Amino acid sequence: AQSVTQLDSHVSVSEGTPVLLRCNYSSSYSPSLFWYVQHPNKGLQLLLKYTSAATLVKGINGFEAEFKKSETSFHLTKPSAHMSDAAEYFCVVSDRNNDMRFGAGTRLTVKP
Amino acid sequence: DAGITQSPRHKVTETGTPVTLRCHQTENHRYMYWYRQDPGHGLRLIHYSYGVKDTDKGEVSDGYSVSRSKTEDFLLTLESATSSQTSVYFCAISASQGARVNTEAFFGQGTRLTVV
Numbered sequence: 703a704q705s706v707t708q709l710d711s712h713v714s715v716s717e718g719t720p721v722l723l724r725c726n727y728s729s730s731y732s733p734s735l736f737w738y739v740q741h742p743n744k745g746l747q748l749l750l751k752y753t754s755a756a757t758l759v760k761g762i763n764g765f766e767a768e769f770k771k772s773e774t775s776f777h778l779t780k781p782s783a784h785m786s787d788a789a790e791y792f793c794v795v796s797d798r799n800n801d802m803r804f805g806a807g808t809r810l811t812v813k814p
Numbered sequence: 815d816a817g818i819t820q821s822p823r824h825k826v827t828e829t830g831t832p833v834t835l836r837c838h839q840t841e842n843h844r845y846m847y848w849y850r851q852d853p854g855h856g857l858r859l860i861h862y863s864y865g866v867k868d869t870d871k872g873e874v875s876d877g878y879s880v881s882r883s884k885t886e887d888f889l890l891t892l893e894s895a896t897s898s899q900t901s902v903y904f905c906a907i908s909a910s911q912g913a914r915v916n917t918e919a920f921f922g923q924g925t926r927l928t929v930v
Contacts, residue, residue, distance in 0.1 A: 703873070711854075736918055746857075746904070746921040753917075792856055794919075800845045800864065800908050802919055803873070804857040 704729040708805035721780040725793035735776045736794040788812045820922040833892040837905030845908040846888040850901040895929045
């Protein structure tokens, strides 16, 4: 089955500095990949998705991610962090049958 | 917001009792999922459904069963609840756009289940 590894359980950045959240995936098929965000005590919101079109994907709130097949990676970036970006972020892989598997999550802290 | 309703939103139950959580959708999406969320584990797939009466196990299916008798409803049952099943449960739905292109999932607000 497909799987996802989020390489950092916690990332801390200062407001206005770049954000990098790392995700590696494993899949036997051409996968679809997603990033979701979860603010405290809230549900999950889709940030962006890759479904075999352009490898650089732009999402909401200034986030983007690049699909690199050779590295089996799908890292999430943002040029300048905002306080409101503090949340938990999940990388998700899906291949056949829409079977969606989550990574363990990365908690992003943004310092003033 | 996608039309997904989970019920109940909060439940406290005793060890050994049966519990059923309901997920109802108004989007007519083909796929429905049940996940549990625990600290340090992200969301783990319990069961999912790819159509009426068509279900399959996820990665943590032991102790859980599901049923989908109608497109709009997906039920998760804990036959005999244990303390290890204390968790937040999320239902999700997803449409289908062909054999190779998967669409994103939309999530309900979650059900907080405590087994004492």
